[in-house]
Amino acid sequence: MNTPRTTTLQRLNRLVRYGMVGVAAAAIHYGVLRGLGLILVEWLAxxxxxxxxxxxxxxxxxxxxxxxxxxxxxxxRRWLLLQYAVNLSVCGVLPVLLPAALGQNARDLVLVFTPTVLNALIWSRAARFTARRRTQSQQTPLRHADDLGLAAGVDAAILELARSGHLDGASLLVDGPTAPEAAQAWVGLGRPRSLCLHLCLTEGPDRSAGPNLPASFGQLLLASVLPQRRALIRPQLEHSLRRQVGRYRELTGETRIRLDGHQHIHLVPVVLDTVLNLAEELQIDWIRTTAEPLPTELHWTAWASTVCHGGLLKWLVLQVLSAQAEPKLLAHGIGTNGAFAGVLFTGRMAGSAMTRSLAALASTGRRRGLGPALLLAHPAGEGSAKALAQRGFALSAHFFASPWRQEEWKALRAHAPHE
Incomplete structure (x- = not known):
């Protein structure tokens, strides 16, 4: 129950946020106006x-x-069109309607604050409309785990969660040390569940087999904007994709392919374009995207943690890449999830981070043509990480060794199972 003090603080917090956005918008207006003023007349700029x-x-x-x-x-988008049309009309007509007897200072105040008041009314109404629409279209987000086949401790956690109904799907790392046993166990679960190919390019066998292949997400992202580099690595990307798809079919017996990427590597433009070019040949009909809504009611320490661990930067990059990917997927007739959670708090999806992320996904309206929302975690039991490094999975060895893997396992078990 909200007390008067709590309500006042909430209103003050919103007013501060409104002011921050307003100042940023005003700065953009001024900067663009001054820049365009060098080449255009003011009435057009x-x-x-x-x-x-x-x-x-x-x-x-x-x-x-x-x-x-x-x-x-x-x-x-119609709210943007409405705001733009109303403000342009008012700003054009208002100077004519103001009485000539009104002092210059008073005129300036009216001209400056009238659009501000109008914007507050428009965006408040847009917010209420959006809230009603989200309430009417609540959804149950699916829970998904990556790295099946990486290690016995990972497989044990994922399979236990799937059997108990706490997990709806998993992604198979086909070159992982325990991939054959994990795939067999997953198929043996009986009940239909979603299994994806976890495309891996930054570690494992393809790292040693492909000397031209960049060794990290950032390097692949850079290669995406360098035409010569793209052309150089394209054959190796095609070889890796075909090989891993073949391995996935061998292990699972599946024909149709649902695909995501280790460290979200599949969303890097040069990788995604390669996947899309081969999608029909390889029968790829679903690819994961990471459009992640910002959760609310989180303590400031949770936000501080995601900033310190790079989650916010990853979120920004992957928001852009997902926005670019979605139209391409739809154009190719490939399905994807409508919303996602698991980048902001990657590797630390437990406690309030998981609870609030699930709540944010549940209240996100399901977008037309897109599938259910997806929450990603990396649960695991205890185990030795030394063998992983020896098998070419040094990055995953460090990740697997974190006690957060057990925390994520416990967090998934703490939420009610799905039917």
Whole structure:
């Protein structure tokens, strides 16, 4: 129950957030106006600058100011069009309507604050509309685990969670040390569950077999914008994809392929384009995306942790890559999840991070043409990480050795199982 003090603090917090977004939008307006003023007349430069500021407000108010109502999702685009049209009309007509007897200072105040008041009304209404729509379209997010086949401790946790109904799917690392046993055990579970190919390019056998292949997410991302580099690594990417798909079919007996990537490598443009070019040949019909809404009601220490561990930076990069990927997937007739959680708190999906992430996904409206929302975790039991490093999985060995793997296992077990 909210006390008067709590309500006041919440209103003050929202006012501060509204002011932050407003100042940022004003700065963008001024910067674009001054920049365009060098090449365009002011009457043409100003509407363009105002459009840039409107887009900033459209995104900022949805993702920050009214995130409790929107769940970290954007407003419908019609609210941007409405805000832009109303403000341009008012700003054009208002100077004519103001009485000539009104002092200059009073005129300036009216001209400056009238759009501010209008924007507050428009974005507040947009937030209420979005909240109602989200309430009407609640969904049950699916729970998914990566790295099946990496180690016996990982497999034990994932299989136990799947048997008890606490997990809806998993991703198989086909070159992992325990992949054959893990795949056989998964198939033996009986009840239909989602299994994906966990495409791995940054460690494992393909690292030693492909000397031209960049060794990290960042290097692959850089290669995506260098045409000569893209052309050089493309054959190795195709070879790795075909080999891992073949291995997946050999282990599981599956024909149709659902695909995601170790360290989300499949969303890097050069990798995704390679996957899409071979999607029909390899019968790939679903690819994971990572459009992650910002959870609400988290303590500031949770946000501090995600900043310190690089989660926020990863989130920003993968938000952009997912936004680029979704239209490509739809154009190729490939399915994907509508929302995602597991980047901001990657490797630390437990406690309030998991609870609030599930709540954010549940209240995110299911978008047309896209599948259910997906929460990602990396549960595991205890085990030795030394063998992983010797098998070419040094990055995963460090990750697997963290006590957070057991915390994520416990966190998944603590939530009610799905039917």
């Amino acid at each position: 100003n509407p363009i600058a105002f459009l840039a500021a409107s887009v900033a407000g459209f995104l900022g108010h949805a993702l920050l100011t009214f995130r409790e109502e929107t769940g970290g999702q954007r407003f419908a």
